Amino acid sequence: MVNAKIIVLIAVALVLSVSSCKKEETDIIDQQVNESYQPNAPSNLPAFIDDVDNPLTKEGVKLGRMLFYDKRLSGNNQLSCASCHRQDLAFTDGLALNNIGLSGATLHRSAPALINMAWAKNGLFWDGGSTNLESQAFGPLTSPDEMFQNLFELEAELKAIPMYVKQFNLAFKDGIKSANVAKALAQFQRTLISGNSVYDKYKRKENGAQLTTVELQGMQLVEQKCKSCHSGELFTDNSYHNNGIDSHFNDDLEGTYQGRFRVTFNPFDLGKFKTPSLRNIMLTAPYMHDGRFANIDEVLTHYSSGVKASSTVDQLLYQNNGQLGIPLSSLEREAIKAFLNRLTDQEFITNKNISNPHL
Template structure:
């Protein structure tokens, strides 16, 4: 059943629900199969201990955050996180030895890149999707990529590593290159008790990314009643307005429901280019998911322009203009956007918009973007 039966519009043509290209289907089947290839879950997995030469790590979860998602198949260790950090900044992960993960995920921009559609990849061509932020991924439990095409961080990493447009690395060549570096050989042996394998490369990267926790903004200090931790009247009004108008998607301490929504950006969802414009539908093949993309967190939003899955909006004012006046209606447009007496749009006065942006400023975590533990050198 369509999510919006009250709006039986003709925004989706027959091409929209066309069968996906076999090459694309295979790619996503492989992504979802990767966790099985990496390390099948077994009963009674041994706990890490310092007796193995590893130091187990328990994430320092902010008091106002929920518990993170458990990852029994890739337990965190100080050594694994450090290995992942080194790999994250290593250009050898790309086929031309010029591109690292950090090329498109800059710490000073909350691990985004400041570009709408990056052309920094191997091919030099503009990508079809805006580079997502990398923080609070220990709570990502409903799929990664803008369309949810990867089950977890481990399987997700194979996408950019092997993509011709991004890092274009041959995984066998990557293993050979890393095996030529004695320090890496030693580290992989210590962390995974094995020689270097691409499956463990992505596990190390995942450990580092799960350690990227952003939860020390002015808002967090206010919520936790820490010093300094006050918000002014305008910021508090903005917080109230955000909860009233936007919390259907940007909810909870993480300011995302981790789910997928059609936020009215488009009313046509072409099947061209392997369905890149179709959102979660290209993964689920459920027509109810056409045009639905992952809800990004509003944390650090002042640092991560441009906005949306394709980076089409340069400023937050443009984002608010869209939600107030430019919602496009299709069969899957989220019902929470019909706030204008049953019509599409979210009414906001000039002062309300100003207050909302003032509050969004309080979500910037400057300690996170300068933390040396996450940097290229620490």
């Protein structure tokens, strides 16, 4: 009888031991599955520095990509993030001001391009009203004029989908939470890295990439006349400038035209908007925060002869003789456009690793 009890105890101990080993193995496997993710940033771009509070993981990026293209993120299950941020247009929508949100109202601002967001650490939206990608996500998700999603209902809807339950548990310790929706979206967006245009390959001396004489002239002109704001290899200083598209800044439309002032309440920020990157610029028309310029020719005309004076207009737009604007001859305009075309990254807009995974 004693021997029988001993045998039973040994058997129980073995079962517990095996169960414990399996649990440890499962934990190890889960840790290995959700390993850190290092995006492939081209060498001529600034070094990639991961977000301390929301570091990239393979499962987090995968989840973010799934969510970015999923229409279930909207209140009526008809809109996804990709509805306004199309990959073929460098993650813009090709519209000045769209009205596809749930209310049907026309938005007051144009959808910005999602390019090299990992380096956008000085505020998001055209006026910098959001501090990071995580907080930014809740704007369009909950806005009545955009996706108009109830976050509690979104959590419940995602919890009813086994695929998402599994993926959230792999990506985050606390599973399906609206905060983790935002974190996953942010992780994916930080992998939207564009740095493989003809210009980039020329700079890196890759694959015999060359720029024509006219394109080289355009590159020099951009360096001389545009790089004060469109600086570095990101072609943006990620800062805010009043580029003279308006001379008065009333508070109509919830202060849309007041720019950065709407956030800081600093009078010196009236009319200042965030500098967009020149990368893929030929894909992201129409231009400016409200899409008022239909094409790049209208943009160049503005800078050469249409800059409007105001107390906060950027001093960089004044010539030595005190006149506003950046004079451009017809040949210089053509050279600049030729160069800007070489900033189009075909690999970025066709990369299947960042395309819709639901297709």
